[in-house]
Amino acid sequence: MSEKLKITLIGNPNTGKSSLFNALTGLNQRIANFPGITVEKTTGYFQLPNGQGVHLTDMPGTYSLYPKSKDEAVPFEVLTNPHHTLYPHLVIFVADSANLKRNLVLLTQIIDLRLPVILVLNMMDQSMAQGYEINIEELKSYLGIPIIPMNARKKEGVIELIKTIEKGVDVSPCTFINTEKPAPIPLDTLKEQLHLCNSYQALLSLQQSIVHIDEKHQYFRPALDDMKANYNFDPGVWQREDLLFRYKRVFEILKQFVHQKYEPAFKRRQEKLDKILTHKIGGYLIFFAILFLIFQAVFSWAEYPMHLIETSVSATQHWLHHHLPKGILNELFTDGVLSGLGGVLVFIPQIAFLFFFIGLMEDTGYLARVAFMMDKLMRGFGLNGKSVIPLISGTACAVPAILATRNIEHKKSRLITILVTPLMSCSARLPVYILLIGLVIPDSNILGILSLRGLVLMGMYLLGFLSAIGSAWVFKLFMNIKEKQYFILELPVYRTPNWNNVWITVFKKVKTFVFQAGKIIVAIAILLWFLASFGPPKKFEKINAHFDSLRVSKTMNESQLDAAFRSEKLQNSYAGVLGKTIQPVIKPLGYDWKIGIAIITSFAAREVFVGTMATLYGIEGEEPDISKLKDSMRNAHYENSNVKVYTTATVISLLIFYAFALQCMSTIAVTYRETASWKWALLQFTFMGTLAYLASFIVFHILK
Amino acid sequence: MKIVSLSELRVGESAIIEEITDQWSSIKLIEMGCLPGEKVTVKLAAPFHDPIAIEVCGNLISLRKDEAHSILVKILP
Numbered sequence: 001m002s003e004k005l006k007i008t009l010i011g012n013p014n015t016g017k018s019s020l021f022n023a024l025t026g027l028n029q030r031i032a033n034f035p036g037i038t039v040e041k042t043t044g045y046f047q048l049p050n051g052q053g054v055h056l057t058d059m060p061g062t063y064s065l066y067p068k069s070k071d072e073a074v075p076f077e078v079l080t081n082p083h084h085t086l087y088p089h090l091v092i093f094v095a096d097s098a099n100l101k102r103n104l105v106l107l108t109q110i111i112d113l114r115l116p117v118i119l120v121l122n123m124m125d126q127s128m129a130q131g132y133e134i135n136i137e138e139l140k141s142y143l144g145i146p147i148i149p150m151n152a153r154k155k156e157g158v159i160e161l162i163k164t165i166e167k168g169v170d171v172s173p174c175t176f177i178n179t180e181k182p183a184p185i186p187l188d189t190l191k192e193q194l195h196l197c198n199s200y201q202a203l204l205s206l207q208q209s210i211v212h213i214d215e216k217h218q219y220f221r222p223a224l225d226d227m228k229a230n231y232n233f234d235p236g237v238w239q240r241e242d243l244l245f246r247y248k249r250v251f252e253i254l255k256q257f258v259h260q261k262y263e264p265a266f267k268r269r270q271e272k273l274d275k276i277l278t279h280k281i282g283g284y285l286i287f288f289a290i291l292f293l294i295f296q297a298v299f300s301w302a303e304y305p306m307h308l309i310e311t312s313v314s315a316t317q318h319w320l321h322h323h324l325p326k327g328i329l330n331e332l333f334t335d336g337v338l339s340g341l342g343g344v345l346v347f348i349p350q351i352a353f354l355f356f357f358i359g360l361m362e363d364t365g366y367l368a369r370v371a372f373m374m375d376k377l378m379r380g381f382g383l384n385g386k387s388v389i390p391l392i393s394g395t396a397c398a399v400p401a402i403l404a405t406r407n408i409e410h411k412k413s414r415l416i417t418i419l420v421t422p423l424m425s426c427s428a429r430l431p432v433y434i435l436l437i438g439l440v441i442p443d444s445n446i447l448g449i450l451s452l453r454g455l456v457l458m459g460m461y462l463l464g465f466l467s468a469i470g471s472a473w474v475f476k477l478f479m480n481i482k483e484k485q486y487f488i489l490e491l492p493v494y495r496t497p498n499w500n501n502v503w504i505t506v507f508k509k510v511k512t513f514v515f516q517a518g519k520i521i522v523a524i525a526i527l528l529w530f531l532a533s534f535g536p537p538k539k540f541e542k543i544n545a546h547f548d549s550l551r552v553s554k555t556m557n558e559s560q561l562d563a564a565f566r567s568e569k570l571q572n573s574y575a576g577v578l579g580k581t582i583q584p585v586i587k588p589l590g591y592d593w594k595i596g597i598a599i600i601t602s603f604a605a606r607e608v609f610v611g612t613m614a615t616l617y618g619i620e621g622e623e624p625d626i627s628k629l630k631d632s633m634r635n636a637h638y639e640n641s642n643v644k645v646y647t648t649a650t651v652i653s654l655l656i657f658y659a660f661a662l663q664c665m666s667t668i669a670v671t672y673r674e675t676a677s678w679k680w681a682l683l684q685f686t687f688m689g690t691l692a693y694l695a696s697f698i699v700f701h702i703l704k
Numbered sequence: 705m706k707i708v709s710l711s712e713l714r715v716g717e718s719a720i721i722e723e724i725t726d727q728w729s730s731i732k733l734i735e736m737g738c739l740p741g742e743k744v745t746v747k748l749a750a751p752f753h754d755p756i757a758i759e760v761c762g763n764l765i766s767l768r769k770d771e772a773h774s775i776l777v778k779i780l781p
Binding site for chain 2: 063064066068098099101102105236237239240243244247271274275278280368371372373375376379385484486487488489490491492493
């Protein structure tokens with residue numbers, strides 16, 4: 001068959017749409033953004049038994065076609081614009097069968113758009129447990145559309161759905177539009193003027209007064225405005241009346257076809273769970289215990305796979321280095337591309353662990369309770385309950401964390417969350433912290449049990465968190481976005497987790513990270529490799545000649561010579577030149593030009609600091625010995641002076657610098673993408689840089 | 705019967721929705737099932753009674769105090 005069937009999956013939030021989507025397409029799905037906006041679009045592909053290909057699009061969950069957020073605008077756009085590339089041949093409407101009152105309101109809107117629709121009554125097991133009895137046959141003939149009872153989590157009903165799609169579906173003969181109240185509008189005239197297929201499309205266009213008036217049809221705008229004025233058409237009033245009217249119709253329908261036989265024990269169990277999990281004290285303790293578990297997983301359990309990835313990447317590098325023909329391409333590939341790739345892969349375990357837990361919390365319905373509990377606290381800082389998850393995710397990596405802000409409807413809160421999330425101590429800072437703390441903090445215990453170094457490390461995390469919410473508060477004061485905020489949130493029914501959904505979430509997040517941040521990290525790694533391996537030709541010739549003569553004289557052994565050669569080359573490379581150029585700027589913070597080089601190379605990812613230092617101080621071997629590096633750093637002096645570089649003042653100043661500065665190209669890129677403007681990305685970079693510089697400066701001069 | 709705002713109800717108390725005074729958030733609230741004439745019960749409250757979670761139309765919905773303030777209700781005995 002030639003043309004693919006375009007099907008759209010739509011429904012209220014928490015109706016199990018993703019479960020059905022996953023059941024239909026498996027891993028055969030693509031995540032992209034809707035063009036021009038940052039709403040995630042998940043598309044998938046599957047084949048009907050007759051060979052017809054189906055292109056399935058999952059819409060963000062929405063309660064009605066009156067959009068109030070970016071997410072909700074998408075289904076509106078797609079379903080009301082026949083010229084939209086995703087305008088479907090068929091709609092699969094997923095309803096929570098235990099909550100038909102609310103779910104069917106949106107269905108009546110879809111029916112009024114005269115789209116062929118299949119009604120999937122999902123979560124039948126739950127509606128039965130709650131004592132509901134649905135007369136499916138009669139409801140089917142009343143609405144004139146196919147109805148499929150389903151338990152998408154158990155894949156029950158999926159085959160029947162596929163069969164129904166294959167058979168083809170007609171448009172329902174019902175209409176639900178209230179054309180009389182508040183004012184009658186000549187919808188047919190409007191429909192013809194706008195070249196739309198039906199009256200409800202026309203009414204929706206009038207009400208939004210924008211949408212499909214593309215460039216070509218701009219001249220309709222005055223006509224629409226006239227019509228609005230003539231008929232005294234107030235979209236808000238009209239939407240309200242329309243929804244109330246639809247609810248009334250739905251109540252009538254449900255009275256006829258749905259009966260609740262008994263009050264269920266199910267509800268009492270749910271209420272009991274809520275009393276415990278959102279308890280004013282206990283609820284917070286449980287949440288912090290869960291957080292502790294997540295941190296344990298991200299920082300302790302993830303270490304094993306991370307170590308495995310690190311060693312296999314460096315073994316591969318080593319092997320290729322010796323087995324590929326020597327020369328510049330070899331170095332580009334092993335030191336540039338592979339080390340960049342290693343820098344991407346090493347974060348996968350932490351991100352996978354983090355999103356495993358977040359996926360689990362989301363799938364069970366717990367996440368909404370966290371937002372409920374934390375909202376008041378976060379609100380004081382210009383954030384809202386939904387900002388908690390991005391901030392926690394920021395402790396692994398700011399890139400997926402910023403992507404996790406998408407479900408924050410309120411624009412200002414979302415923007416502030418994006419801006420401050422990179423202040424949370426991400427895992428790339430950890431190796432830097434460990435090296436620096438080990439350099440000046442004595443390895444002693446306080447009260448016999450608490451390691452001093454551990455405490456300082458914890459302090460760095462606390463500093464990250466405090467600076468994040470502190471900056472949020474400052475942004476709240478200065479950011480001039482007037483948008484009314486509401487925090488009306490459904491607390492969905494608790495469910496046992498569907499592991500399939502959780503794994504697919506993990507898979508999608510890791511994939512997003514690898515492709516979003518990965519591309520940039522690899523590109524920057526190559527650029528930095530170039531800066532660090534090449535320098536002004538004259539200097540490099542001199543170094544080469546010098547080391548050639550040293551090699552002949554054999555005063556040093558091979559590996560000492562190699563380390564000294566690499567160090568000399570880096571010091572005189574373009575990166576070295578840059579480091580020396582910025583020296584006057586960083587001198588007041590206590591840094592020498594070697595630190596300058598490391599700050600520059602850190603832009604690929606902060607942990608590159610450690611490797612750069614190892615190279616600069618001529619530490620031998622493929623995997624540099626950290627204790628040797630520490631010794632060399634302890635003995636380092638400023639150029640032409642006998643003052644030591646790594647005093648407590650310098651090291652603490654450097655710790656502060658790494659805590660605050662936005663040395664991460666991937667974060668800059670993802671902020672740009674998510675806010676769709678360079679303005680916010682630049683603001684974020686500048687404010688974090690300024691904060692880092694000033695704080696380090698002050699700390700250095702106090703401790704000096 | 706007395707008409708009060710929903711924010712004045714304690715956890716466990718029920719009422720019938722009379723009207724929603726805030727035009728802007730009313731559409732969102734109606735979508736979620738907060739319809740005039742429906743029974744509403746306050747189920748949970750975060751510290752400082754903000755936000756609260758109400759049951760209406762078979763849904764559990766969290767709202768902030770401000771939003772609850774705009775919903776006028778008749779208290780059920």
